[in-house]
Amino acid sequence: MARNSLSPQISNSIIEFVKSKEMRKGEHLPLQMLADAFRVSRAPVMSALRRLEGEGVVRAEANRGYFLAVDAENLGDASRPTEREDGEDAVYFRIAEDRLASRLPERVSEAELMRLYELPRSRLLKILHRIADEGWIERLPGNGWAFRQTLTSRQSYEDGYAFRAVIEQQAMLLPSFEPDLEELQRARQTQTALSAGGYQTWSRAEIFKANNEFHEMLVGWSKNEFFLDSIRRINRLRRLIEYQITIDRSRLPKQTEEHLHILDLIESGRRSEAAAFLYTHIMGAGRIKAPQV
Amino acid sequence: MARNSLSPQISNSIIEFVKSKEMRKGEHLPLQMLADAFRVSRAPVMSALRRLEGEGVVRAEANRGYFLAVDAENLGDASRPTEREDGEDAVYFRIAEDRLASRLPERVSEAELMRLYELPRSRLLKILHRIADEGWIERLPGNGWAFRQTLTSRQSYEDGYAFRAVIEQQAMLLPSFEPDLEELQRARQTQTALSAGGYQTWSRAEIFKANNEFHEMLVGWSKNEFFLDSIRRINRLRRLIEYQITIDRSRLPKQTEEHLHILDLIESGRRSEAAAFLYTHIMGAGRIKAPQV
DNA sequence: TATTGCATTTTATTATCATAATATGTAGAA
DNA sequence: TTCTACATATTATGATAATAAAATGCAATA
Numbered sequence: 286m287a288r289n290s291l292s293p294q295i296s297n298s299i300i301e302f303v304k305s306k307e308m309r310k311g312e313h314l315p316l317q318m319l320a321d322a323f324r325v326s327r328a329p330v331m332s333a334l335r336r337l338e339g340e341g342v343v344r345a346e347a348n349r350g351y352f353l354a355v356d357a358e359n360l361g362d363a364s365r366p367t368e369r370e371d372g373e374d375a376v377y378f379r380i381a382e383d384r385l386a387s388r389l390p391e392r393v394s395e396a397e398l399m400r401l402y403e404l405p406r407s408r409l410l411k412i413l414h415r416i417a418d419e420g421w422i423e424r425l426p427g428n429g430w431a432f433r434q435t436l437t438s439r440q441s442y443e444d445g446y447a448f449r450a451v452i453e454q455q456a457m458l459l460p461s462f463e464p465d466l467e468e469l470q471r472a473r474q475t476q477t478a479l480s481a482g483g484y485q486t487w488s489r490a491e492i493f494k495a496n497n498e499f500h501e502m503l504v505g506w507s508k509n510e511f512f513l514d515s516i517r518r519i520n521r522l523r524r525l526i527e528y529q530i531t532i533d534r535s536r537l538p539k540q541t542e543e544h545l546h547i548l549d550l551i552e553s554g555r556r557s558e559a560a561a562f563l564y565t566h567i568m569g570a571g572r573i574k575a576p577q578v
Numbered sequence: 579m580a581r582n583s584l585s586p587q588i589s590n591s592i593i594e595f596v597k598s599k600e601m602r603k604g605e606h607l608p609l610q611m612l613a614d615a616f617r618v619s620r621a622p623v624m625s626a627l628r629r630l631e632g633e634g635v636v637r638a639e640a641n642r643g644y645f646l647a648v649d650a651e652n653l654g655d656a657s658r659p660t661e662r663e664d665g666e667d668a669v670y671f672r673i674a675e676d677r678l679a680s681r682l683p684e685r686v687s688e689a690e691l692m693r694l695y696e697l698p699r700s701r702l703l704k705i706l707h708r709i710a711d712e713g714w715i716e717r718l719p720g721n722g723w724a725f726r727q728t729l730t731s732r733q734s735y736e737d738g739y740a741f742r743a744v745i746e747q748q749a750m751l752l753p754s755f756e757p758d759l760e761e762l763q764r765a766r767q768t769q770t771a772l773s774a775g776g777y778q779t780w781s782r783a784e785i786f787k788a789n790n791e792f793h794e795m796l797v798g799w800s801k802n803e804f805f806l807d808s809i810r811r812i813n814r815l816r817r818l819i820e821y822q823i824t825i826d827r828s829r830l831p832k833q834t835e836e837h838l839h840i841l842d843l844i845e846s847g848r849r850s851e852a853a854a855f856l857y858t859h860i861m862g863a864g865r866i867k868a869p870q871v
Numbered sequence: 872t873a874t875t876g877c878a879t880t881t882t883a884t885t886a887t888c889a890t891a892a893t894a895t896g897t898a899g900a901a
Numbered sequence: 902t903t904c905t906a907c908a909t910a911t912t913a914t915g916a917t918a919a920t921a922a923a924a925t926g927c928a929a930t931a
Contacts (some may be wrong), residue, residue, distance in 0.1 A: 287921065288884045288885085288923095289629040289884090289922090290920075290921085290922065290923095291719055291922080291923080292910065292922095293722055294719070315873085315874065315875090316874075316875070317873095317874075323719060324718050324719060324720075324724070325718070325719050325721060325923075325924090326923055326924040326925070327875090327923095327924080327925085328717070328922075328923050328925085329720060329922080329923065329924095331875090331876085332922090335910090344929095347875090347876095347931095348874085348875055348876075348929080348930050348931060349875075349931065350874065350875060350876095351873080358858050363610065374829060383768075388905050393771065394894090394911080394912060394913085395912075396911075396912055396913080397673065397872090397912095399675075404884090405884075405885055405886080406913090407883090407885070408884090408885095408886060410703070412702075414707040414711075417707075417711070418707075418710070418711045420807060423617070425614060425620035426584055426617060427584055427617075427619060427622060427893055427894075427912095427913095428892085428893050428894070428911085429893095429894090429912085429913095430615070435803070440915060444801075444804055445804055447752060447804075448800060448802060448805060448808075451744075451745075451748045452744075455744045463750035489690040500710060508737075509737040509741060510713075510728070510737060511737055511738055511740075511741035511812060512741060514713060516739075517806050517928070519804060531913085532815050552748060561894060581891075581893095581913060582892090582912045582914095583891085583892065583893095583914085584892080584893080585892095608903085608904065608905090608906095609904075609905070610903095610904075618893075619893055619895070620893095620895085620905090621892080621893050621894060622892080622897085623895065624905090625892095640900085640901095640905090640906095641899080641900045641901060641904085641905055641906075642900085642901065642904080642905075643904065643905060643906095645896060648919090656876080687881080687882060687883085687924090688883070689881075689882055690882095690884075691884080698914075698915055698916080699883090699915090700891095700913090700914065700915070701914090701915095719882065720882095720883095720922085720923055720924075721881085721882050721922085721923055721924070722883095722923095722924090723881085746884090799895040
C-alpha cells in the first residue's frame with residue numbers, strides 16, 4: 286500500500302490557478318511553471334493534467350504539452366473531493382467533535398485512536414501533531430496523549446478573543462503596516478456582497494472563511510510573520526469551537542458593516558482609529574458569541 | 579529494538595521534586611503520588627526508584643516502599659545525562675546549526691536526514707514536527723521539507739523582538755494580570771544574584787534560561803494561555819538564533835537592573851509604567867543585540 | 872533554446888513482526 | 902484503608918520489505 290496521490294489536489298490547484306490568472310482558452314500550461322507554483326515536481330502535475338484532459342478542461346498536443354481548452358471563467362466549481370485532504374480533515378473534525386462531546390477521555394493511547402478511527406499510525410500521528418500544534422493535545426511522557434482544556438473551557442474561549450483583539454490591533458499599529466490597496470478593494474467587494482444578502486444564503490463555512498480571511502489580511506499587512514502566524518494558529522482553533530455554535534446570522538449585517546468601516550478608516554489613513562475600532566469589534570464579538578456554559 | 583526508557587528522566591525528576599519540596603531524610607515517597615506528579619504510570623517510577631536505591635538516594639523497605647535516604651538539600655546536582663532528551667535535543671541543535679551554516683539546503687527529504695543524522699524515521703519526524711511547530715520548517719506537498727527564512731533573515735529577527743515587546747507589554751495590561759508575589763521574590767533573588775557577579779561566571783545557557791524564565795513568568799501572570807504559549811514558542815526560536823551570537827556580558831548588568839526595576843514597578847502597583855518600560859526594554863535588546871548582516 | 876515525454880532513481884507510506892517499555896489489576900502486607 | 906509487589910495486558914518503537922508515488926536526468930521535438 287502506498288500513499289494517496291497528490292494529483293487530485295493538483296488538479297484543483299490548476300483550476301484555481303488558471304481562474305486566478307483569468308487565463309483564456311488556448312493558453313499554454315508549462316509543466317515546470319505549474320510545478321514551481323505548487324512546490325512539487327513535474328510528475329504529479331503531469332498526471333493531474335492527464336486527468337484534466339479526460340475531463341475536457343485542457344487539450345494535449347504531442348510534444349508541445351497541455352493547453353487550456355476553455356476560458357477560465359467558464360470553469361465550474363473546482364472542488365472535487367480529494368481523498369487525502371478529505372480523509373485527513375474528516376478524522377481531525379471527528380476527533381474534535383468526539384472530544385467536545387466527551388466521547389473521548391482526557392487521556393488516549395495511539396493504539397486506541399488507531400482502532401477507533403481505522404487509521405495507520407503514520408496518518409494518525411500527522412493529525413495528532415497538527416492538533417498539538419494547535420495546542421489542544423499534548424504527548425505524555427510515557428504512553429498516550431492528553432487533551433488540554435483549550436477546546437472545552439469557557440475561559441480559553443474568552444482568552445482567545447482577548448489575544449486576537451490585542452494582536453490585530455497592535456499589528457495595525459506597527460510601523461511596517463501598509464495596506465495593499467488591491468486586496469483592500471477585493472475585501473470590500475466580498476464584505477459588500479455579504480452585506481447585500483450573502484449573509485442569508487452563504488454556507489456557514491463560507492461565511493466563516495470570509496471572516497477569517499478578512500482578519501488575516503489585516504494582520505498580513507503588518508508584514509510581521511509572527512503576528513500573522515499567531516493569528517492563523519488561533520483561527521484554526523476558533524474554527525473548531527465555533528462550528529459547534531449555530532451561527533447567529535442576525536449579527537452578520539452589523540459585523541460586515543463594521544468590517545467595511547475598518548476598511549474605510551484604513552483607506553483614509555486613520556490608522557490608530559481603525560486599530561482601536563478593530564479592538565472593540567473583536568472584543569464585542571467574543572462577548573456576544575460566547576457559548577453559554 | 580524498543581524505545582528508550584523513561585526511568586533516567588524520572589530519576590532526575592524525583593530528585594528535583596524532593597528538592598523543590600525540601601523533603602527530609604526518611605520521608606515516604608508513594609509510587610502513585612510520584613506517578614501522578616510526572617503524569618506516567620507507576621511502572622517507570624518504580625524502576626527509577628530502584629536506580630536511585632542503588633545510588634543511595636533512597637532506601638527500600640519491604641512492602642512499605644521507598645524512603646528518602648538523605649535530606650533533599652544535600653543531594654548533588656541532579657543532571658544525569660538522559661539519553662532520550664539528550665539524543666533528541668542534540669540532533670535538533672545539529673539541524674539548526676547545519677541549516678544556519680548552509681550545510682543543509684533549503685529543501686531536504688526525510689530519507690536524506692535519516693541518513694545524515696542516523697535516526698529512525700519516527701524520531702526524525704518527532705524532531706521535524708517540533709521544528710515545524712517552531713515555524714522554521716514546513717512539509718512540502720510532495721516529498722520532503724522546506725526550511726523557512728525565519729532562522730536566517732535579519733528581518734525575522736527584528737520582527738520577533740517587535741512581537742515579544744507587544745505581547746509582553748499587552749499581557750501586563752490585561753485585566754486578569756496579577757503578580758504572584760512569591761514568584762516575584764524568587765525572581766528578584768535570581769536577578770540580584772546575576773547582578774552581583776553571576777553575569778561573569780554563569781554559563782551562557784544558564785543566563786539565557788534565567789532571562790527566558792523571567793519573561794515567561796511575567797506573561798504567565800496574565801493568566802492567558804495564548805499569550806504565554808506564543809511567548810514560549812518564540813523563545814524556543816530565540817534560543818537557536820542567539821546561541822550563535824556570543825553573549826555580550828557587558829550588557830548584562832544593565833539588563834538585570836532593568837529587570838529589577840520592572841519588578842519594583844509591578845510590586846508598587848504601577849502596572850502601566852511597568853508595561854511601558856518592559857516594551858522599551860525588549861525593543862532595546864533587539865536593536866542592540868541584533869547580529870550585523 | 873525551452874519544454875515535453877519517457878526512463879530511471881529516489882522517496883514516503885503501509886503492513887507485519889519482534890521486543891522492550893509503559894500501564895494496570897489485584898492479592899496481600901503494613 | 903492505603904500502598905506495595907508482582908503478574909499480566911497493553912503500548913510504542915524500530916527493523917524489514919513491498920509498493921505506489923514523486924523527483925529527476927536526458928534525448929527528442931517544436
